[in-house]
Amino acid sequence: MHPQLSDKRIVCREFIQALDACHSNNWARLTGGCNREKDSLNQCLRKERVERSSRNRQNAKEQRLRVEQAWRELHEDE
Numbered sequence: 563m564h565p566q567l568s569d570k571r572i573v574c575r576e577f578i579q580a581l582d583a584c585h586s587n588n589w590a591r592l593t594g595g596c597n598r599e600k601d602s603l604n605q606c607l608r609k610e611r612v613e614r615s616s617r618n619r620q621n622a623k624e625q626r627l628r629v630e631q632a633w634r635e636l637h638e639d640e
Contacts, residue, residue, distance in 0.1 A: 574606035 572578065581603050584596035 573610045574603055577603040577606045 577599065581596060581599040584599045585591045587595070590596055
């Protein structure tokens, strides 16, 4: 399972619940009956990770521009 989701903000709650419900049936869990639910959860988590990475990359670019602008202003005074 994805233990890192247990104490963080859960973004794919319905997929996690579906996988947990499927895993309650040991036979389905052991014979691959839960693969569809697991794949859906992995796709949801991947989508969330890609979106988070894009946001972080954009924030880093903006921060870098602010830092560069501050350096330019600092050196203009010299």
